[in-house]
Amino acid sequence: MKQFVVIGLGTFGFNVAVELAKQGQQVLAIDNDKNIVEEIKNHVTEAVTASAMDKETLTELVGDSFETAILGLGEPYMEATVLAILHLKNLGVKNIIVKSMNELRGKVYSSVGATEIIYPEKESAVRLAQKLSIPNLIDQIPLAPEYSIFEIALPDGFAGKSIREIDLRQKYGATIVAIKNILQDQLIIVPSPDYIFIPDSALIVLGKQKNIEKLRRLK
16 A cells, blocks of 8 residues: 655546545545545545645655655646645655646756656647547557557457457557457457457557557548
8 A cells, every 4th residue: 555645636636636545545635725625535544724835734744654745736836836846855755746737837846856747638638639530549558759558449340350360560560468358348468369359349559659540440
């Protein structure tokens, strides 16, 4: 079990805190709005009404027991975000993840000690554009500037054929990592080349964006 402190309980921070708690992690949620704290208190380990700029309060609440902090204070609170980063860094928090609305602010946050910057609006926009460009795209996990793991619905033309016969690696530069049988809720990791595709399946493949896009033309 890991310990997380989430500071700033807007839409981003609230949902991150609740999801971490659902996954069995210990979560300390902090916000200066007592109504939001009241709303989340039954969903996390502990919820406290406090200011992110209050060094003494953060020292008392966080101390040296948390390795990861997530800051979602929002666009109007740049000063509070910077001060919170500095306080957390001085407390020895190793991972400081900060939500930012633009890259300029992200660079500022990184310069004072943030270890990772999240751009939720940009990432949502990119994911939507990719999903619209690849109609059968279910999900995507970026791994590097060019490579991602994609989950795509099985093209109808693949059903009844084997992995060897389709040969995605040769034809599309993609490697099948796993196959998900949606109806039976089964996941087959690194399937055999002789595996026969069945309808109502999803492919989890590793490859470049430009190569995966070729699959969108398949029916």
